[in-house]
Amino acid sequence: MIKLPQLVKTQFLSVQDVATLINRMGLETVFKGMASYIREDYLRWQDFEKCARVANHSTDGVIELMPISDAKTYAFKYVNGHPKNTAIGLPCVMAFGVLADVDTGIPEFMSELTLSTALRTAAMSAVAAQVLARPDSKCMALIGNGAQSEFQALAFHYLLGIEEIRLYDTDPQATAKLLANLQSSGLRLTVCDSVAEAVRGANIVTTVTADKTNAAILTLNHIEPGMHINGVGGDCPGKTELHPDVLRASSVFVEYEPQTRIEGDLQHLPADFAVTELWQVLAGQTPGRSHAKEITLFDSVGFALQDYSALRFMRDAAIELGLGQVVSLIPELVNPKDLFVLLQPDSHATPAPLMNKTSQTAARRTLIQEVVLTA
Ligand SMILES: NC(=O)c1ccc[n+]([C@@H]2O[C@H](COP(=O)([O-])OP(=O)(O)OC[C@H]3O[C@@H](n4cnc5c(N)ncnc54)[C@H](O)[C@@H]3O)[C@@H](O)[C@H]2O)c1
16 A cells, blocks of 8 residues: 655644734624634633643743643643833734644644734623623723733724723823724724723723733722723733732632632732632623622633634634645654654655645645655
8 A cells, every 4th residue: 555645734824814814804803703712612611621821931021831722622822921022122922823633733723823812812801891891881991002902992892882992001102002093993082191080980991001010000999889890911920900909899700710810910819819710600600790880800811712712713714714824834754753754855755845725735746646656
């Protein structure tokens, strides 16, 4: 019997591919799609092997690996958080990730996740707010107007019907950028001079600041009965946004408790402070908001399951739109025990340069024909 090389395909989505995908589908459709993938995966919570992410800390930042898997698919994200990066022209958050086949380990899909993280974080915030915020919420305060902020504003506009956003950032240029980017969004945008001014009368307060410090951007005097707080920027040991009294006054909801205890605003509270994992609310096992005056708080840190959902959504949407390319990430070998053959200059199995789908298919056909002829 003729032995053919094991074909290993990795579909790759670049930043440009993801931007094209969003522009073709429309941001509203992408948010709705991603939110429904997140909800679907959260309803399968027990199917996943979960762990808190692995974090390597340095003075100014952190680099994290976020793995998760079910019986069929393994996913991971590489992500950093370096609040000082923007001063040297780099994003605070940069990421990429992979979906792999559990049976063989083949990395089947690899994508940029910087843009996709902003999408999935905002979609996750909105999914949480749908069960935690008052259903008549129309006004949101947005504290921190950096890279994530437009995505938060638009997800809440499209998925919750938020009509007005009250903006505050210590950097007025960040707020000016947000205003310019969202001028034709249909949102009413109000620039505020302080956190107190921004949150006054808001139904929802989103904090999405970046500073590697134990900050108390929201204090108890800012909080009004019935508010929903969406705390996004406190996501690392020693990097928080909310005064502990804000958590004490609230019903606190988290993604994955073992991780949030280490990374969330929750890190300032004792280990027995009660919290609810969001999947329980989405599954109908626990109520979300139970009355109009309750203060609810989503202590978001970003959990691997959201990235699993985001990667799944991006893969499916890219297939539908014919975007991305096949890359040669793993060698294709006639004899899987002969990796050394790759070092031969005329090896058929030499990793191919980046190719689009058509040329990749043609190259495969040629390779198989040659193997058949020489066998
Ligand atoms: N929870 C999650 O899933 C998740 C996902 C992505 C990013 N994040 C976090 O969200 C935060 C924001 O990320 P980004 O990419 O938008 O960062 P960014 O650096 O682009 O923007 C952060 C903004 O916060 C502002 N800021 C800092 N301190 C402030 C303060 N005291 N009051 C008001 N504004 C203040 C800065 O001026 C800046 O404009 C980061 O901390 C990041 O780690 C969390």
